[in-house]
Amino acid sequence: MAPQIQSERIKDILPSDIRRLFDLAQGIKGIISLGIGEPDFVTPAHIREAAKKALDGGQTHYAPSRGIPALGQEVAKRYQRDYNVTVDPPKHFFDFNGGIQALFYVTFATINPGDEVLLPDPGFLCYPNLVLSAGGKIVNYPCPEEKDFKPDFDALEAAITPRTKAAFLNFPCNPTGAHLYPDEMKRLVKILTQHDILIISDEVYDNIIYDDYHSVSALQYGTVDQMVVVNSFSKSYAMTGWRVGYTLGPEQLTNAIERIYQNSQTCINTPAQFAAVAALTGPQDSIGKMVKSFDERRKIIVDGLNDLRNISCFMPKGAFYAFPNISGTKFKTSRKFSEEVIKQAKVVSVPGDTFGQRGEGYVRMSYATATEQIKEALERIKGIL
């Protein structure tokens, strides 16, 4: 008999169909991808230089598991400056290989089998897989289009039970581009903390915000003992390939994570940490330039989508994704729409049901793509509707 390879934990992880769609797109000549969730900019020069300098200066060794001290200190300064929040880095800070690894370790270190975890629907597709792999039970809270994809607060509160252990928040949101005003974040944090629910606030897009919205952190409305903030350098500094993210969370959790980390990862890439410090201490104008450019493209894609027959699109308030409602088109379902748009228009989008049941009827299109490509993609889609 062959050995049983997969653990029960891994078997639970939902299969993703995105890969299949991207495979379908592979090899099609002239394809335009609106599928990828990363800035199309190169990391700013001063950040790249800092990594080179670190390498040339011999920073080629293991770093502390919690990161080089300067990294935690600079993150703490940033939270103080931007959010008026005080954290003590050695106690509350931990660095990771990107926000996604932070989410993995946080889930692993906090969720017990049978714990209920509140997840946004639609929401980032990793959350349900992480919760399932920890043996947790997914409880979705709706973030419907009629509420600008913000949480339905009553439904969220009604979903809370004595077994609710944690809630994932994600503002600005991937895939919808929804964001919250400060009073809405305050209300959300209040509901959850009143029930002693651990907040896991994924704030990786917190610098990419539009219109009358502003950066807001859950930490502004609660204490570091009540929540874990997950953040990353990937999106704000166009550093997706460097893999630097972090958490700010309860000391007890940071200590627990360190124990697992020392047995699995040791530390993150040392020169990349020096680059991240330079990102925080150097000029911040690259963020503004990038956001300005995303903003221009946001308007082009959303206006263009709204001009298309039977498609309507919410104007995103953060991140770089449009989430058009395509349920009125002849393709009707997200999957059919994405498939036909790849085949007939040679444009890649991600079907909305990938992000949860309530994502059905929508597709996600990243506008971190050259303007000309966005315009061309819209023209092509127009031709097949």
Ligand SMILES: Cc1ncc(COP(=O)(O)O)c(C=O)c1O
């Ligand atoms: C909502 C959200 N959280 C976390 C991540 C992880 O980003 P990274 O691991 O590059 O920091 C992403 C990346 O797409 C994301 O969209």
